[in-house]
Amino acid sequence: MLRFRKMLVLLFMLSSTQLVFEVETTSSDAILKTDDTQTAGSKFQNVLNAFDVSQPYFKGLADKHLYRLNGILNATPGQFPWMALIVAAYGDVFSGSLISDQWILTSAYYCSMYNLSSVILGVVDHTYILEKTTKIDYNIICYVHELYDPNNLANEHNIALIKLPQPVSFTVNTMPINLPSVNDVTKDFTNVSMTVSGFMQVSSCYNYEKDHNSATFSLKYDKLKGISFTKCSATLSAEYGITLPESAICTGNTKIGPCGGVQGAPLFYKNQGGSWVIAGTIAFSPYYYCNNPTVFTRVSSNLDWIYSTTGMGGSTSTTRKP
Template sequence: MIWLVALLSCAGLIGAEEPFNHKVHNDRVIGGSNAQPNTWKWQVSLQYDSYNDGKFSHVCGGSIISSYHIMTAAHCILSMNPAYYRAVVGEYNLYKYEGTEQFLKVDRIVVHPGWTDQLEKGNDIAILKLASPVYNNGYVSVANLPYPGQTLPNGFTCHITGWGLIDFVGGVPDVLQEAPIDVVGHSICSQPTWWGSLVLETMVCAGGDGIISGCQGDSGGPLNCYTDGAWRVHGVVSYGPAGMCNQVTKPTVFTKVSSFMDWIYSVSQTL
């Protein structure tokens, strides 16, 4: 689900303290379509048990980055108690058991030390250590990541995937959604009529055409880009505009994975 919405007090967003779709159960990428089953094998449904009663609901996306580790957004972490979370991999239809899923308990949570609960400050990234490893059942895969510092050019087409809201009206498919989405270079996205100073060099913008965007419930999920001969997760869904998600010149903003490769490697090796 996508994110906290953004932060607009003086800049046009409004802050939020939990993922937009925290209490919403049906949603999708805006402007997207049903993904083909068994395509985005590193996609994760991060699920939360609000009352610790064994009833989990999808709150965010994520990516498998090793057999024991899931990458998601820091703002998706509503509690540092791992017992409230589970990661579901091999998922396609959230409301139908298809036999491809693995339901995995979370053992530990590490939020980036630079995360301040303020989206515009960046560092919106977290890693979850699983209690048991993801096993290869043919429906899962470890995500490829970009090279450290790698920057995508303006107009480069990636794909956003997730179970995020279509917005506040309309269809609510249960299956994983996907949509092509074009990168907006930092020199454009940081202009005052776009996101201005709210977007940092450690973020990636994509969309802003008023048609395709992430939305509530997509938070923490991947920006999938085909670079250097492989699909790689270049971004983690972080925030977007308050209100309607697919606004012109207000693209979806992602944590730029290539800016955090040293931290990701360090945590995954020690956690």
């Protein structure tokens, strides 16, 4: 049963430990198998309504969530093949990005607080039974950046890596995204066209009583443009007293919101060669106020840590041009 998470102005923060996973990544209909032979098939059906709208506060959340769904785009199989749906024990869900055959990049907040039950790759829609995701797979290891500070919302090291128990085979629906170059450390993303993608529980702000035993997550995406650090920093400082690190990447407000599993969702853009490159992972968004920016942790500022942790030693060379 999904527990209500604080949905204040933050968008993201759960954690790491794990469960038994076996994922078929050859089609968009992957099957997650647990060690007790229970299965959770992936289909598209908006089943779980997580909040009781008879309560005025939750009704407000539901209304805001409906507003945010307008204009959100549905991803198709193979469109963003690096996307990972990460399931924590007892049902919490967040997103991540495959960066090699055994490593997934995500946000530190969630990875530092939760035990992981499974990682699902190669899907755009996935349904699982909450009662069957309570076991921990200690073979799925989450590494949180050692400089991450959970008490600092704007920490520039809000980033984590998940190591899978075994390498995955690349298919048309399962493929890593390119890491940025060191030159992106100083890159100005103002007015740069980018995309954010994450798994959303579309009906997650509605009546919980409809079906509290299962949940469906669908891969959504939104097209954004970067805004200047000066404008972003001034807005968040004035509105919330938040001091951003200079490495932060800011975009306009995205409708990919916190009513679901978008925590850890990547921000990416196409380089001059036409390949997708991950620029950031979503850190937080004051989503109640739709004119405020969304903030992302800059991946290039954490490259040394990524390379030393994974042993990759350089950008992924296997990523195709979509």
